[in-house]
Amino acid sequence: TLCDIGFIGLGVMGKNLTLNLADNGYKIACFDLDKEKIEGIVKQDELERGDKPPRVIPCQSYTELLNHLKAPHLIILSVPAGAPVDHVCQLLIDAGIKPDDIVIDTGNSLWTDSVEREQLYKGKFIFFSTAVSGGEVGARFGPSLMPSGDPYAWTRIEPVLKAISAKVDPKTGKPLESFEPGKPIKEGDPCATYIGPVGAGHYVKMVHNGIEYADMQLICEVYQIMRDSLHMSPKEIAATFKEWNQGKLNSYLIEISAEVLEQNDAKTGKPLVDLILDQAGQKGTGLWTAVSALQVGSPAQTITQAVFARSISSLKDERIEASKILKGPACIPVPEEEKQAAITRLHDALYCSKICAYAQGFQLMALASKEQGWSLDFAEIAKIWRAGCIIRAVFLQSITNAYENNDSLANLLLDPFFAEQIATFQQNWRQAIADATMSGIPCAAMSSALNYYDSYRTETLPANLLQGQRDFFGAHTYERTDEARGKKFHTEWSQPGRPEIKIKK
Numbered sequence: 001t002l003c004d005i006g007f008i009g010l011g012v013m014g015k016n017l018t019l020n021l022a023d024n025g026y027k028i029a030c031f032d033l034d035k036e037k038i039e040g041i042v043k044q045d046e047l048e049r050g051d052k053p054p055r056v057i058p059c060q061s062y063t064e065l066l067n068h069l070k071a072p073h074l075i076i077l078s079v080p081a082g083a084p085v086d087h088v089c090q091l092l093i094d095a096g097i098k099p100d101d102i103v104i105d106t107g108n109s110l111w112t113d114s115v116e117r118e119q120l121y122k123g124k125f126i127f128f129s130t131a132v133s134g135g136e137v138g139a140r141f142g143p144s145l146m147p148s149g150d151p152y153a154w155t156r157i158e159p160v161l162k163a164i165s166a167k168v169d170p171k172t173g174k175p176l177e178s179f180e181p182g183k184p185i186k187e188g189d190p191c192a193t194y195i196g197p198v199g200a201g202h203y204v205k206m207v208h209n210g211i212e213y214a215d216m217q218l219i220c221e222v223y224q225i226m227r228d229s230l231h232m233s234p235k236e237i238a239a240t241f242k243e244w245n246q247g248k249l250n251s252y253l254i255e256i257s258a259e260v261l262e263q264n265d266a267k268t269g270k271p272l273v274d275l276i277l278d279q280a281g282q283k284g285t286g287l288w289t290a291v292s293a294l295q296v297g298s299p300a301q302t303i304t305q306a307v308f309a310r311s312i313s314s315l316k317d318e319r320i321e322a323s324k325i326l327k328g329p330a331c332i333p334v335p336e337e338e339k340q341a342a343i344t345r346l347h348d349a350l351y352c353s354k355i356c357a358y359a360q361g362f363q364l365m366a367l368a369s370k371e372q373g374w375s376l377d378f379a380e381i382a383k384i385w386r387a388g389c390i391i392r393a394v395f396l397q398s399i400t401n402a403y404e405n406n407d408s409l410a411n412l413l414l415d416p417f418f419a420e421q422i423a424t425f426q427q428n429w430r431q432a433i434a435d436a437t438m439s440g441i442p443c444a445a446m447s448s449a450l451n452y453y454d455s456y457r458t459e460t461l462p463a464n465l466l467q468g469q470r471d472f473f474g475a476h477t478y479e480r481t482d483e484a485r486g487k488k489f490h491t492e493w494s495q496p497g498r499p500e501i502k503i504k505k
């Protein structure tokens with residue numbers, strides 16, 4: 001019998017997505033340039049399916065792959081973002097792909113590339129972009145999926161993506177999880193929803209990753225304060241994070257941070273975290289989010305700061321030198337009896353900063369949505385992030401509630417629940433940042449979040465002086481508070497101490 005889906009690219013994500021599709025009853029024709037990867041998935045399928053017929057058909061070429069598929073063809077790509085996507089698309093054209101065939105790109109592609117690709121391949125096949133979050137376990141047992149593109153194609157893709165996606169218990173908003181091959185979760189709300197025109201899904205995933213960067217950096221800053229100021233061991237911090245994971249900070253990232261901190265090195269028996277070089281890598285999606293925030297003019301300083309934190313971490317050799325030269329304050333000791341209160345302050349600081357990072361991400365998506373005419377549905381986006389993805393957290397349910405209560409909410413901070421939360425915990429947030437600052441411990445993302453909050457709630461910012469400066473040196477004009485908005489004024493500023501310029505006419 002013919003296969004339901006063609007799958008190209010059997011790396012970590014591709015292999016796991018294929019097995020997930022197979023678990024959900026789809027028969028897959030597979031291709032990868034690397035023969036070992038094809039053999040690998042065939043073996044894995046043998047192992048998992050028992051005495052049932054093969055669910056995965058290995059193919060040696062694109063032509064063979066197309067021949068194995070039911071028409072119109074549905075093909076999923078999981079190849080590295082960038083040129084490889086176009087390379088594969090071209091090979092599919094050469095192999096005879098048809099105009100009503102669908103190709104879904106699931107890589108971490110730049111959203112503008114997806115927009116261009118839809119145009120580029122028009123008439124040859126339908127290019128559809130679907131962003132995937134959840135890493136390898138997510139791909140295998142239920143990722144969060146952000147599909148976007150041709151609405152007709154979506155009607156064909158919808159059942160497939162909903163089947164393989166993560167599921168949420170509609171009553172509790174918590175993930176319904178099964179990590180057993182062959183036993184996918186069938187009930188619950190699927191973490192896959194149509195995001196909008198092509199590229200919108202990848203844009204939303206890009207912002208997801210920007211938030212992911214911020215979330216991770218905020219946890220790391222708390223960890224550093226706990227180590228350097230409270231002198232807690234990695235195990236003690238792990239225990240604290242586990243406790244936090246039971247409350248409002250419950251999230252996948254807190255959970256895995258505790259696990260990382262608990263891990264001992266096999267070679268030395270020391271906490272592994274102490275042996276990992278403090279130099280962060282990045283593949284680009286956080287940077288793209290920061291660039292997009294700058295381009296659309298949406299304040300996303302905590303996300304951007306998290307990207308910069310990775311940049312400064314990578315200057316390891318310079319930091320070693322600077323640590324010998326540049327002076328800072330001595331760390332203020334925290335007496336044992338005050339330690340618990342300091343930990344609570346860090347908890348609240350992390351919570352408030354996290355709210356701000358998400359507020360920035362959603363504000364950015366709102367501006368981009370307006371600019372691109374996407375009509376993004378933020379309640380739905382928060383819903384599909386409740387399970388499967390890297391930033392999954394109970395917290396996302398509150399964001400869903402906020403947008404369900406008011407779909408034109410200008411900023412999450414203005415939602416009554418979040419406004420009240422920050423009002424309640426902000427004193428601890430401020431104190432935690434003040435303490436770290438007085439001890440000379442960096443907490444760039446956390447302070448940027450507080451500054452975002454304080455800037456956003458300040459009626460009059462010093463941009464009046466800034467406009468004065470601009471008008472002074474460049475006659476850039478300004479608007480007046482006592483005149484209609486939009487009306488421009490310019491002043492012939494006096495320039496004391498400046499020599500008179502004699503212009504010959």
Ligand code: 6PG
Pocket residue numbers: 108132133134135209212281282283284285286389390
């Ligand atoms: C996800 C992750 C995933 C990937 C990141 C890592 O949602 O599943 O975000 O897409 O792990 O791209 O990004 P960096 O290498 O830039 O940290």
